[in-house]
Amino acid sequence: MKALEIARKDITVEFRTKATLNLMVLFSLVTSMMFSVSVPANIAGDIAPALLWLIFIFVGMLGYARAFIREVELETLDGLKTAPVNPASIVFGKILYNITLMLVTEAVVLPVFIGVFDISIAKPGIFAGVLTLGNIAFVIATSSLATLVIKSRTRELLLPVIVFPVIFPIISSTIFGLNLAMNGDVSEIAQSLAIITSFSIVALVIALLTSEYAFTE
Amino acid sequence: MKAVLLREVTKKYGHFAAIDNISLEVELGEKLAILGPNGAGKTTLVKLISGQTKPSSGEVLVLGSTAWKFNPELRKKIGYVSHNPMLYDELSACENLEFYGRLYDVQNLEEKIAKILRQMRLYERRHARVKTFSRGMKQRLSIARALLHDPELIILDEPTSGLDIEGRRELVEHLMRIGNKTLLLTTHDLREAINLCDRAVILIDGRIVEECSISEVEERYMKVVGIESP
Ligand SMILES: Nc1ncnc2c1ncn2[C@@H]1O[C@H](COP(=O)(O)OP(=O)(O)OP(=O)(O)O)[C@@H](O)[C@H]1O
Ligand SMILES: [Mg+2]
Numbered sequence: 001m002k003a004l005e006i007a008r009k010d011i012t013v014e015f016r017t018k019a020t021l022n023l024m025v026l027f028s029l030v031t032s033m034m035f036s037v038s039v040p041a042n043i044a045g046d047i048a049p050a051l052l053w054l055i056f057i058f059v060g061m062l063g064y065a066r067a068f069i070r071e072v073e074l075e076t077l078d079g080l081k082t083a084p085v086n087p088a089s090i091v092f093g094k095i096l097y098n099i100t101l102m103l104v105t106e107a108v109v110l111p112v113f114i115g116v117f118d119i120s121i122a123k124p125g126i127f128a129g130v131l132t133l134g135n136i137a138f139v140i141a142t143s144s145l146a147t148l149v150i151k152s153r154t155r156e157l158l159l160p161v162i163v164f165p166v167i168f169p170i171i172s173s174t175i176f177g178l179n180l181a182m183n184g185d186v187s188e189i190a191q192s193l194a195i196i197t198s199f200s201i202v203a204l205v206i207a208l209l210t211s212e213y214a215f216t217e
Numbered sequence: 218m219k220a221v222l223l224r225e226v227t228k229k230y231g232h233f234a235a236i237d238n239i240s241l242e243v244e245l246g247e248k249l250a251i252l253g254p255n256g257a258g259k260t261t262l263v264k265l266i267s268g269q270t271k272p273s274s275g276e277v278l279v280l281g282s283t284a285w286k287f288n289p290e291l292r293k294k295i296g297y298v299s300h301n302p303m304l305y306d307e308l309s310a311c312e313n314l315e316f317y318g319r320l321y322d323v324q325n326l327e328e329k330i331a332k333i334l335r336q337m338r339l340y341e342r343r344h345a346r347v348k349t350f351s352r353g354m355k356q357r358l359s360i361a362r363a364l365l366h367d368p369e370l371i372i373l374d375e376p377t378s379g380l381d382i383e384g385r386r387e388l389v390e391h392l393m394r395i396g397n398k399t400l401l402l403t404t405h406d407l408r409e410a411i412n413l414c415d416r417a418v419i420l421i422d423g424r425i426v427e428e429c430s431i432s433e434v435e436e437r438y439m440k441v442v443g444i445e446s447p
Contacts, residue, residue: 002320009316013307079303079362082267083320084289216285217270 002085006093010067011100021101024063028055028109036116048119049178053134053171055113059105060138064098065146065159072150077215087211091147095207098139106135122184130181133193134174137200141167144207147214170199218281220245220370220399221266226275228261228423235261237423238275245369248400250410250431253420254442259403260299262420263374266401267297280370293321296368300375302359306348310339310358313347314365321366333361336391353384360388370399377409389413407435 014020035051036044071077080090110128114121121127145163149155177192221243228236235258243249251259264270265277271285278284282291304313311330318326334340337357347355360376373392377385389412392400404410410417410431417434419427419441427437 005316005319009305009308012312013305016307074306075299075301076303076305078269078299078301079317080320081269082292082295082297083317084292084322085320086287086289212287217264 001089003089003093003096006080006085006090007096007100010093010097014097014101020063020066021104024059024101024105025108027062028059028105029112031055031058032109032113032116039117041118044117045119045182048113048117049182050175052110052113052131052178053175055109056102056106056131056135057138057167057171060102060135060142061160061163063101063105064139064142065156067094067097067143068146068150069156072155077150081215087215088208090215091143091207091211094146095140095143095204098143099136102135102139103132106132119182121182123181123186126186126189127178127181130174130177130189130193130196133196133200134170134177137170137174137196137203138167140200140207141170141203144203144210147207147211150214151217170196173199218245219243219278220247220280221401222276222278223265224276224278226265226272226277228258228265228270229273234273234423236265236272239423239425241418241425243399243401246397246399247416248414249402250414250417250434251401251403251420252405252407252410252417252434252438257420258423259420260374261423263297263372263401263403267295267372268292293366294369296363296366296371298359298363298371298373298376300378302355304347304355304358304362307346309344309346310334310350310361311343313358314362317362318365323366329365333365337361338387352379353381356380356384357388360391364395368398370401371395372401374403375405376402377404377406385409407438410434 032055039047071080110131142163145166146159149158152158173192173195177189180186180189219242221241223239223241226236226239227234239262251262253259261270265272266279266284268284280291280294282288308316314330315326318330323329331340334343337360339354339358339361342354347358350358356376356379363371377388380388389409392413400413402410402413411434414431416430418425419438421441427441429437
């Protein structure tokens with residue numbers, strides 16, 4: 001699978017410089033600390049899921065678009081565009097790479113966040129699962145929009161503006177699901193999971209379908 | 218079958234025609250120099266042929282297939298070098314070639330990489346990261362990258378820009394040994410074109426203003442571009 005080659009190449013490059021990863025992890029640790037000291041303890045439990053998501057959204061905005069923008073800026077994208085690689089595989093490779101970045105960030109940040117907020121989570125497994133699923137949906141949506149804006153001169157500025165309205169359903173469903181997992185009553189969780197999953201699938205299909213347009217000048 | 222066939226091709230950026238109604242035929246095995254002053258449209262022309270851009274009108278056929286439509290079999294037959302090396306700085310020379318080699322489904326990859334790195338005199342530095350390479354080494358690696366999958370059509374967009382005299386001579390000598398492959402070369406160096414090509418087209422403002430055999434190129438170039446070559 002060529003997408004795997006592309007993801008592997010990006011992961012190798014990233015783990016050598018750690019430029020994006022350091023930025024993502026540091027940013028999320030700093031914001032976790034800031035939130036923990038500025039939010040009163042009695043409401044911390046109620047808003048923790050929303051804050052956690054907020055951190056991942058900002059960190060994702062910093063990190064995920066880099067995978068494309070770096071190739072555009074270094075003009076290595078021309079090398080991929082002239083290679084016998086389907087545009088959809090290029091986009092899929094970038095999504096796989098971004099999911100890896102996200103998982104690493106999540107693995108570092110989640111324990112720290114739970115620690116500093118001192119919150120108790122009734123169903124930690126489900127909590128982590130919902131968070132990961134929401135993050136995957138977010139990665140897919142951001143990556144597909146990043147594909148669309150690479151032609152634009154203002155790509156890095158344009159992306160955040162168009163991402164938020166698009167991902168609103170993922171934000172609200174994930175926060176809802178995280179709250180349920182925290183409180184332990186997960187009987188209604190299937191609905192949020194269904195929304196997040198179907199959103200991811202739609203975003204993925206759109207990303208793959210528009211990839212060819214994005215790569216032809 | 219022609220190696221390259223352009224029929225009334227125009228490429229517009231907004232209202233501006235970077236390529237203006239060009240028709241061109243290149244035979245298999247032919248070596249064509251694409252000359253012209255800055256901004257004449259040379260890069261745009263080779264981007265059309267390498268399938269990176271879609272013409273606004275007209276038809277671009279490369280080895281019998283429409284160039285801009287994604288076609289992995291066609292892509293595998295083209296080797297493209299632009300003035301930017303298209304390499305990953307954080308990867309070593311070897312890793313860069315391994316990555317591209319896998320994208321091109323190259324068989325016996327390790328063997329071929331070793332061979333081409335030796336030819337390009339980069340074998341000793343094969344495990345060094347590309348960011349530690351000089352401009353000339355990067356350019357040689359970029360050419361190795363383009364030739365690794367043994368393409369039938371080689372497209373070189375100013376391959377010697379940024380190289381010193383020695384680097385240029387070496388590269389030209391290497392390219393003189395590519396045998397019966399089809400070559401498209403854009404350059405500002407007439408001597409390079411004369412050493413490597415059989416025929417030349419001269420572009421000005423997106424049009425082919427002159428088409429001639431390489432023996433006449435100096436005289437024609439002076440006439441249409443109006444200045445002596447460097
Ligand atoms: N993406 C683009 N958008 C708008 N205009 C472009 C674009 N690419 C090229 N052009 C214009 O098309 C014309 C031809 O450019 P091109 O790069 O093909 O010239 P060139 O012959 O390769 O020049 P040089 O010798 O400097 O490399 C120029 O006027 C350039 O400004
Ligand atoms: Mg050019």
